[in-house]
Amino acid sequence: MEPNTIALLSLAATALAPVIGVWQAWGHWADHAHKSRHEDVQQSHDEFRRARRFRAEMRPRIAEFALALAERSRAHDLPLLTKAGWIPAIPVPLERVTLTLDARPVAPSIKAKLSILPLEAPGRRYETYSDAITALDRPVLWFNGPSYLLRGVSTIDNRPSLVLAKGRYFDHIDDGELLEFDIALQAVKSSPDSLSNVRADLLEHRRLLRNPLDLENRRVRPGVNTLTIIRDNNDD
Numbered sequence: 001m002e003p004n005t006i007a008l009l010s011l012a013a014t015a016l017a018p019v020i021g022v023w024q025a026w027g028h029w030a031d032h033a034h035k036s037r038h039e040d041v042q043q044s045h046d047e048f049r050r051a052r053r054f055r056a057e058m059r060p061r062i063a064e065f066a067l068a069l070a071e072r073s074r075a076h077d078l079p080l081l082t083k084a085g086w087i088p089a090i091p092v093p094l095e096r097v098t099l100t101l102d103a104r105p106v107a108p109s110i111k112a113k114l115s116i117l118p119l120e121a122p123g124r125r126y127e128t129y130s131d132a133i134t135a136l137d138r139p140v141l142w143f144n145g146p147s148y149l150l151r152g153v154s155t156i157d158n159r160p161s162l163v164l165a166k167g168r169y170f171d172h173i174d175d176g177e178l179l180e181f182d183i184a185l186q187a188v189k190s191s192p193d194s195l196s197n198v199r200a201d202l203l204e205h206r207r208l209l210r211n212p213l214d215l216e217n218r219r220v221r222p223g224v225n226t227l228t229i230i231r232d233n234n235d236d
Contacts, residue, residue, distance in 0.1 A: 037122035044118040045136055047188060052137050054193060055184035061195060062180050069200050070212055078168045083213050088158045098161040102151045106165050106219060108174070116178075116185055116204050129178045130170040144170040164222065172221035178205050178210075 055062060063079070070081055078087070117125045118132050126132040134142065149171060152163030182205040183198055190197035201207070209218065 007185050008124045022230045039060050041119045048118040050188045051135050051185040054188050055180050062183050067193050081212055085155055086153045088155050102165040106149055106167055114204055116182055128174045144168045149220045151215050171219040175219040186204055
């Protein structure tokens with residue numbers, strides 16, 4: 001090889017050395033960033049499952065904690081969120097309860113994606129809480145069956161009136177149960193896992209709902225609480 005050719009090749013190699021170094025450094029950074037993003041996804045999945053377990057184990061205490069946060073939304077001395085006009089003064093026969101069907105479509109309570117939901121992929125979160133459960137922590141019995149949603153409550157002369165709309169089971173999961181999960185997630189992110197470390201101002205879903213008694217802008221599923229009284233034959 002001619003001396004001039006060797007000199008040119010040597011000069012080119014010297015000029016390209018910094019470029020090659022930058023390219024290699026960028027490659028190492030890209031590999032690290034890619035690995036880090038996937039580790040973030042896995043961490044969010046682990047936290048999601050931990051929070052779900054915490055909610056299942058601590059549900060009575062979480063309910064008490066949530067009620068304490070919503071003290072202004074309680075009009076009666078009951079462990080429930082209520083307001084004036086919802087609770088009859090005396091027991092009411094079922095035939096005196098009026099039911100009305102509201103045919104209007106029910107929109108999601110909150111349309112924005114919540115940061116408390118786990119990552120589905122780097123930079124993208126699951127659309128709903130129920131989507132995350134389906135993918136990461138699916139129960140044995142799990143389907144989005146038809147249900148009803150409570151849209152209005154009033155009581156006049158001890159005659160309750162309920163306004164209902166057609167909905168799906170997951171509507172309640174993505175609203176009511178998500179409130180419990182919001183608390184549980186913040187609890188498991190503390191050390192140790194404890195409700196005493198939960199701050200109300202950091203509960204994202206609860207903060208965005210604003211008024212938990214606004215049934216027009218919440219998806220609340222009606223339920224039945226049964227009181228069983230057993231009377232012994234020796235009772236007076």
